Amino acid sequence: MEPETNETSYRYSKNNLNDTDSKKEFAESAETAETAADSESYAPDANVSDSPAAEPAVYSAPESVADPALLKTYENAHKIFTTLFDEIGKVIVGQQEVVEQVMIALLCNGHALLESNPGLGKTLTISTISKVVDLSFNRIQCTPDLMPADITGTTIVEEHGGDKKFRFEHGPVFANIVLADEINRASPKTQSALLEAMQEKQVTVAGHTYPLDKPFFVLATQNPIEQEGTYPLPEAQLDRFLLKILVPYPDYKEELEIVNRYTAQSSPATSRGISKDTLVSLQKLTKDVPIAEDLKTRTIQLVIKTRDGGAIEYGASPRASIAIILAAKARALIHGRNYVAEEDVIAISYPVLRHRIILSFEAERSGVTPDDAIEDLLIDAGFLKPKPQENESSGLRAKLPFGAKK
Structure with missing residues (x-):
């Protein structure tokens, strides 16, 4: 269970895309975000005086832009995400943190692995997001007999009027969002077919290289409790995923709403949210969110601490440092801030690191x-305070000495 922080909880707005005024405001916001993201005027050069009150006292906001047009761009980006989450909320009940983390992966142009027990809406969440963001979507149902060619495509022979020629038949990997459902049911040979696609954004078949659609995301799901007939993902492939997202059970009110919503006569539906071009513009804007040098230094030191031994057998690579900082920028943008706060690093460290560290046997x-x-x-790095109940006879530190070399 992730510790509580001071971050403000996500709230869906009451905007409706079917409302004429909301449509107009949304279109203006998207246009402003696209225009600003294509410019090169994001360099921080002045102080921001309206830092959120919820920020930790130990952290001061970095210098940021005072350009009213740019500040308006960040506000408009926040409105875009609020409208998106409102649309997704028409189908997905609760799971705000899961939806937010999937959107963070999209903003970072990265891939995400969703893990939970069966029946918690992993597949529905991904398919709903693909509709709202207006991206092409393909689903791969992974099974032990799935072959690499079933994913990447294959070369076939066509005959017309006695003439034979080869033609490449594109596989389901040629889409903006590819859902690899129950990826740990596919054989290692088939899993490896996704490696080049995820890392290089291309596939090679019969000596020919074919670029994939842009943007390209692999969103995979797996069920942790099913052991028979499954093949755990190797470390090399796990590291290709920007985030590993754990999908929790709904609480009573959420489950009641799920039952009411999906036992009614009409099924919930969504409207298109943003265009592909707007998403690409928001990806550019994400990279321009400023982060203070001291916070960046502490984040890198946090990742380095994973390699100090103790409870962790194998630590995270520098790719984890890149992932935390970039994902923290995306989270700040979603929450309407034009700088990265300490709470962003805390919140995003769990999905970035949980699949990149290997615990020791002890x-x-x-x-x-x-x-x-x-x-x-996070406690050792000063991001979190130790829990009051943790002392010499209880708590995690009593189980194993963290950070101690073996």
């Missing part, structure tokens, strides 16, 4: 989870 035997280890690292 830690696993003691019941330590990856999230436990990440929480302890």
Whole structure:
């Protein structure tokens, strides 16, 4: 369980895309975001005096732009995401954090792995987001007999009037969003077919290289409790995923709403949210969100601490540092801030690191989870305060000495 922070909880707005005024405001926001993202005027050069009150006292906001047009751009980006989440909320009940993290992956042009017990809406969440963002979508149902050619495509022979020629038949990987459902049911050979696509954004078949559609995202799902007939993803492929997102069970009110909504005569539906071009513009804007040098330094030191031994057998690579900082920028943009705050780093460290660290045998035997280890690292790095109940005889530190070399 992730520790509580001071971050403001996500709230869906009451805007409706079917409303004429909302449509107009949304279109203006998207246009402003696209225009500003294509410019080169994001360099921080002045102070921002309206920092959110919820920010930790130990962290001061970095210098940022005072250009009213740019500040308006960040506000418009926040409105865009608020409208998107409102549309997604018509189909997905609750799961705000899951939806937010998937959107963070899209803003970072990265891939995400969703893990949960069966029936918690992983597939529905991904398909709904693809509709709202107006991206082409293909689904791959992974099974043990799935072949690499079933994913990438294959070369076929066509005959017309006695003439034979080869033609490449595109596989389902040629889409903006590819859902690899139950990816751990596919064989290692088939799983490896996704490696080049995820990393290089291209596939090679019969010696020919074919570029994939842009933007390109792989959103995969897996069920942790099903062991028979599954093939755990290798570390090399896990590292290709920007985030590993855990989907929790709904609470009573959410489950009641799910039952009411999906036992009615009409099924919930969504409207198109933003265009592909707007998403690309928001991706550019994400990279321009400023982050203070001291916060960047502490974030890198946090990742380096994963390699210090103790409960963690194998730590995270520099790719994790890149992922945390970029994902923190995306989270700040979603929340309407034009700078990265400490709470962004705290919130995003869990989905970035939980699949990039391997616990030692002693830690696993003691019941330590990856999230436990990440929480302890955040405490060591000064991002979190130790819990009051943690003392010499209780708590995670009593189970295993973190940070101690073996």
